[in-house]
Amino acid sequence: MNDVVSLTLPTGPGWTGVAELVLAGLGARLDLPYDRIDELQLATRAALSDAVGPDVRVDATAGPDAVDVRLGPLVADAAADPGRRRVLDALADRVELDPVEDGVTWAVLTFARGGAR
Amino acid sequence: MASDDQRALLVAYLQEGDARARDRLVEDMMPLVRSLANRYAGRGEPTEDLVQVGAIGLVKAIDRFELEKGVELSTYAVPTIVGEIRRHFRDRTWAIHVPRRLKELSMRLARMRDELSAELGRSPTVAELAEAVGVDEEEAIDALEASKAYAPRSLDQPYDEDEPGRVPGLADEELGYESLERGSVVRQGLDALDERERRIIVLRFLRGMSQSEIAAEVGISQMHVSRLLRKALEVMRGRLEEPEVTA
DSSP states (O other), rough: OOOEEEEEEEEEEEHHHHHHHHHHHHHHHHHHHHHHHHHHHHHHHHHHTTOSSEEEEEEEEEEESSSEEEEEEEETTTTSHHHHHHHHHHHHHEEEEOBTTTEEEEEEEEEETTTTO | OOOOHEEEEEEEETTTTTTTHHHHHHHHHHHHHHHHHHHTTSSSOOHHHHHHHHHHHHHHHHHHHGGGOOHHHHHHHHHHHHHHHHHHHHHOOOOOOHHHHHHHHHHHHHHHHHHHHHHHHHOHHEEEEHHTOOOOOOHHHHHHHHHHOOOOOOOOOOOOOTTTOOOOSSSSSHHGGGOOOTHHHHHHHHHHOOOOHHHHHHHHHTTTHHHHHHHHHHTTOOHHHHHHHHHHHHHHEEEEEEHHHHO
């Protein structure tokens, strides 16, 4: 069974730290190496900088092999720039972007529970 | 003290090992240390602490002084004293108010993170870090998060106090920095960073090196790499949001 932690936060850099703190707690519960927690936080911070709208939602799902963090809504061209996408690709094991709908997209960042890369 | 007297004391200490001569030199040059420490007063650290730290820099300068170079000791000592004071700020200053207990715990955790990484050959978990320093996991997380309020070194501060502007390691072209498209927003963001921050970003995101590998390569702690990555991404973000850049 998967454990899910969901957060709805106001959009803005002042709130990103709240999401990072919760993800650190989740990572500790899952016994992730601290480097991995740090990169989970960094990737979340990087992705949330493209958030759009008054609120942002972060759903972290802990499965047996990986943690998936789905977050958004993000601006439609969030990963259009290859360099910006490269930042997320370097931090997460897999990065997926939902098809754009109503001018926004959502990102799913997957982090394997096996250890730091 | 006249420079001839100072030189005689340096000879007595450096060539004859007379520790009292060094003590006299330190005593004589403490007004210089106080004057330099005062320049950094009012930035959140007690001035007397800065004087003590500056005195350590002075002693290092005396120990490393080379008589044959023919320069005044004060000329030689000033960069070392200032470097020591700056290092103190790097190691001790925080961007926001953090309780002393958390600061101390954060320092212990940062050291333990490096030690356990070396010992285990991988990054430690929060539980391992907490156990190693004797706190519970929640306290460890609090302190680890608080450490992100640590102020990284200023963007324009040289990496190496002895060779300002020079950062050891590979040149940009060797790192693949030039391979980034010139029009790319990340390339534009990278251009906004100082050399060391750019290097760390490139090592992490182009070379795919882990934080611990970068820490070893650049010669700083993993915690410091983490803070610099955060800071660099913030700077890049700020730059990317400038209309004239993104247009």
